[in-house]
Amino acid sequence: xxxNPVKQGLVPKPELWPRNSYRAHAFGEEGLVKIECLNPxxxxxxxxxxxxxxxxxxxxxxxxxxxxxxTAPCTVCKSSTSMEASYREASDIFVGEVIASNRFSSSYFLxxxxxxxxxxxSQIRVLSGYSDEYLLRLGERYLIYGNRLSESxxxxxxxxxxxxxxxxxxxxxxxxSARVRQK
Numbered sequence: 001x002x003x004n005p006v007k008q009g010l011v012p013k014p015e016l017w018p019r020n021s022y023r024a025h026a027f028g029e030e031g032l033v034k035i036e037c038l039n040p041x042x043x044x045x046x047x048x049x050x051x052x053x054x055x056x057x058x059x060x061x062x063x064x065x066x067x068x069x070x071t072a073p074c075t076v077c078k079s080s081t082s083m084e085a086s087y088r089e090a091s092d093i094f095v096g097e098v099i100a101s102n103r104f105s106s107s108y109f110l111x112x113x114x115x116x117x118x119x120x121x122s123q124i125r126v127l128s129g130y131s132d133e134y135l136l137r138l139g140e141r142y143l144i145y146g147n148r149l150s151e152s153x154x155x156x157x158x159x160x161x162x163x164x165x166x167x168x169x170x171x172x173x174x175x176x177s178a179r180v181r182q183k
Contacts, residue, residue: 008104083175086162090145092118092155093176095166097141099123107154108136110144116176118146125154143169143176 005017014022087093094117096110106128112121126146128136136142145162146155157163162172 081160081162083162083172086145087117087176087179089147090117090161091148092124092144092146094118094124094144095141095169095173096124096144098136098138101136101138106135110142113141116180127154127156128158141166143172 004014005011005020006014011017014020093115094110094112095114096112098108099111100109101107108126108128110124110126112124115121126136126144143162143164143166144155144157146157148155164172166173
């Protein structure tokens with residue numbers, strides 16, 4: 001599932017979420033989501049051979065491994081994520097605390113504490129392209145390097161950028177503070 005309800009904290013077990021195909025795959029049951037399931041426990045698939053299921057399992061596992069190996073953060077990013085390059089490329093750089101989020105749209109609202117570059121506002125909306133492992137957390141403080149597609153567009157952050165929890169941003173804060181003092 002694209003946004004797993006268990007990972008999102010909506011239910012403790014996938015079989016408790018009514019609008020997914022888990023029960024069809026795991027137990028061969030029909031639910032709200034109608035699918036053509038290749039599960040041997042599903043009465044419609046009783047004629048398939050065990051070899052077919054082993055082959056199907058190998059194909060799915062191989063696909064998952066390849067997918068995981070190719071979708072890790074920063075594998076398709078520019079080679080440079082140095083502080084200087086990130087400073088040049090970002091339209092906005094600031095320290096902020098996440099005060100609200102919509103994890104399904106990867107949209108976050110942050111209270112801005114300190115601006116190093118860009119618009120001096122008290123709150124800002126940020127869109128994230130991060131995978132589930134890289135979601136911003138409510139109540140946490142971050143150093144944000146972001147870009148806008150246009151002046152009126154929301155700020156976007158990327159897993160390939162230097163956005164990070166404030167607790168891990170010491171060298172960046174030192175560099176950015178020195179840049180601000182130079183101006």
